[in-house]
Amino acid sequence: MSLSFSNKPIGIFDSGIGGLTVANAIRHSFPNEKIIYFGDTAHLPYGDKSADTIRYYAIRISKFLLEHDCKMIIIACNSASSAAYEVLLDFFKDKCIFVNVVDPLVNKAIENGYKKIGVIATKATINSNVYKSKIESQNQFVEVIQHATPLLAPMIEEGFCNDDISQSVIAKYLSHPEFEGIEALLLACTHYPLIKKELTLFFDNRIDILDSTEVVVTQVRDYLTEKKLLNTGEPVEPVFYVSDYTASFEETTNVFYGKKVQLIEKSIW
Numbered sequence: 001m002s003l004s005f006s007n008k009p010i011g012i013f014d015s016g017i018g019g020l021t022v023a024n025a026i027r028h029s030f031p032n033e034k035i036i037y038f039g040d041t042a043h044l045p046y047g048d049k050s051a052d053t054i055r056y057y058a059i060r061i062s063k064f065l066l067e068h069d070c071k072m073i074i075i076a077c078n079s080a081s082s083a084a085y086e087v088l089l090d091f092f093k094d095k096c097i098f099v100n101v102v103d104p105l106v107n108k109a110i111e112n113g114y115k116k117i118g119v120i121a122t123k124a125t126i127n128s129n130v131y132k133s134k135i136e137s138q139n140q141f142v143e144v145i146q147h148a149t150p151l152l153a154p155m156i157e158e159g160f161c162n163d164d165i166s167q168s169v170i171a172k173y174l175s176h177p178e179f180e181g182i183e184a185l186l187l188a189c190t191h192y193p194l195i196k197k198e199l200t201l202f203f204d205n206r207i208d209i210l211d212s213t214e215v216v217v218t219q220v221r222d223y224l225t226e227k228k229l230l231n232t233g234e235p236v237e238p239v240f241y242v243s244d245y246t247a248s249f250e251e252t253t254n255v256f257y258g259k260k261v262q263l264i265e266k267s268i269w
């Protein structure tokens, strides 16, 4: 029996396992949705790659997810969202719905009416200028201070959270004088929800710390509801692919997904 369109899977991809923070939020909010996750562990980190290289990877992964009949693809990586979202829309036209992790966070920041916003992310995301230009194009009176924080993603993957190492790296990056007076900090990397509490403490609860997980869930809910694509089938276990398998990646899924998951190696290059 062929699947109705609404019962097709949602594809989610990231450079590696950081995007599991998004997959976890989607899983909890939409237990009836089938999830196919692809972590491009053979090519991480994306944060150090050129925009052209990230676009090439994003197209290959999207082709793979479309071969699995995905009705929606969530780009659960800020580096890929900033480099490749428009290219994917153009390349795949109406084949499925693409959701990026940048726009929902930008819209939330605008909606909250901040006047000075800090953004931290990988070098690729910061160099793309995507947050600054999207926020300022909606409100030219908002000041956006952005700084690359490239050590944070590997630090989190290596399990350095809530300890003296993470605290000193966070203090080094976030003590930048330009961040003085920000009302909100946007966590523009899907690894960073894991250090949200530490960042809140660093700022003594004085500012809002926003990450993309909940706003992406809202965006996905809006799209699926509006297009009548919510899955009505029985809940199914998600499937997790990676382009390069190591036992240590599998161990680390616990940190990002809340439980250890089995990774299937799949080369798509």
Ligand code: DGL
Pocket: 014, 015, 016, 018, 019, 044, 045, 046, 047, 048, 076, 077, 078, 079, 080, 122, 125, 153, 188, 189, 190, 191
């Ligand atoms: N999770 C990726 C992002 O949101 C960062 C990790 C990487 O550099 O590959 O940008």
